[in-house]
Amino acid sequence: MLIERLYRDLPRNLRLFERALSLEKEIYGDTYVSSRAVAEALLCPRAAAFRAAEEEVEVFARALRDRVKYAAMLGVADAGYVDALARRAMRGDRNAVKALLRVGRDLGPGDISAVLPKLKEEFEAARRAAGKVIVSAARGPVRRAAAYVKYAEVYPYAGMGHRYGDHVFYAVAGVGPDHVYLFRLARSRDRGRRLALAEGDVAAAAFRKNNIKLHIYVPEEAIYSFSERPSDPTPRYRALIEGVCRPGATCAFCRYREVCECVGDIPRRRHAGSQKP
Structure with a gap:
């Protein structure tokens, strides 16, 4: 799909997504925030707010790409029609951008579950292609991490937003039958677990799952596995939105x-x- 190619080359197509985000705010009033920014609110809500503003176009672009792609995969939108809208949007057609914003807008976690088999096929193909390069070329800890990811927990990755007021907190995670899954690199096990779990809370809320699986890779140390129950992410949402500075060592x-x-x-x-x- 054209929207997917445009997203993959985001720096080159940044102006298109900036215009789309501007129109999104004008019509719907939404602000897009990544789950990683939510996790950063654990350390300092002000830094998290800075990060959220800095990366909003990128987060929105991913969200738009996802919902348009999922709508086409579900047959809710015709792929040819969506491609035509994207071409017109590239030429600055405001009405085409407005129409593109409506595609897949009402999709929820239940709808996404229907496309997971197709996403898994895509994921497996990409994983095999990447694995041949990474695992054969990498050395040391990078090679070990790549090999682990290749053979351990394998789930299709999907994106979904969790709405809180006029904010959409967007998570990208592996999606299993009853859980979401994240693999993260970190300098320490405890810090990595804490931040990844905060991300997982957003993903679990977005996909309506009851469990979170984490793998935290600390280079030159180990890969740690955790299985956790999610907690309510809304206190961190509020902290990020308020954006109060938390002076400290960080x-x-x-x-x-x-x-x-x-x-x-x-x-x-x-x-x-x-x-x-």
């Missing part, structure tokens, strides 16, 4: 430290000299 390497208004309340030495992103 300020020293926060990527937004130069623009965050709470810098004046923190000793300058915490902000000086750090080169971490």
Whole structure:
């Protein structure tokens, strides 16, 4: 589908998705936030709000691609019609963009379950192609992680939003029969688990699943497995929306430290000299 090709080359087609997001806000008033930004709210809601604003176009582009693709896979929308809309949208046709925004808009988790077999076929094909390259070329911890992902938990990945007021919190996760699944790299097991679980809470709410499976890979250490029950993500949603700064040790390497208004309340030495992103 054309919308999928446009999304894959997002930097080149950024203006199209920016226009679509602007129209989305004008008509529907929605703000799109990634599950990773929600997880960051555990550390600092202000940094999470900065991140959410910075990556909103990318998150929205993924959401639009997903719902249009799923609608076509379900037969709710004709693929040829959707491609025609995308071509007209590329030429700046406002009405085509409006029509594209309506495609698949009302799809829910129950609808997505019907396309999971097709998504699994796509996922398996991509996994086999990538595995041949990554596992054969990589060395050390990267090779071990690639091999683990290839043979361990294998689920089709899908995207779905969880609405909270005028915000759509968007999660991309592996989707199993009764759970969502995430694989994450982290510097420490506990921090990785904490952040991944916060992401998993969003995914579980979006896909209406009762369990979360996590694999946290700490390079040169181990791959840790967790199975958890999800918790209510809405307190973190509210924290992110309010965006109150939480001064602390993370300020020293926060990527937004130069623009965050709470810098004046923190000793300058915490902000000086750090080169971490």
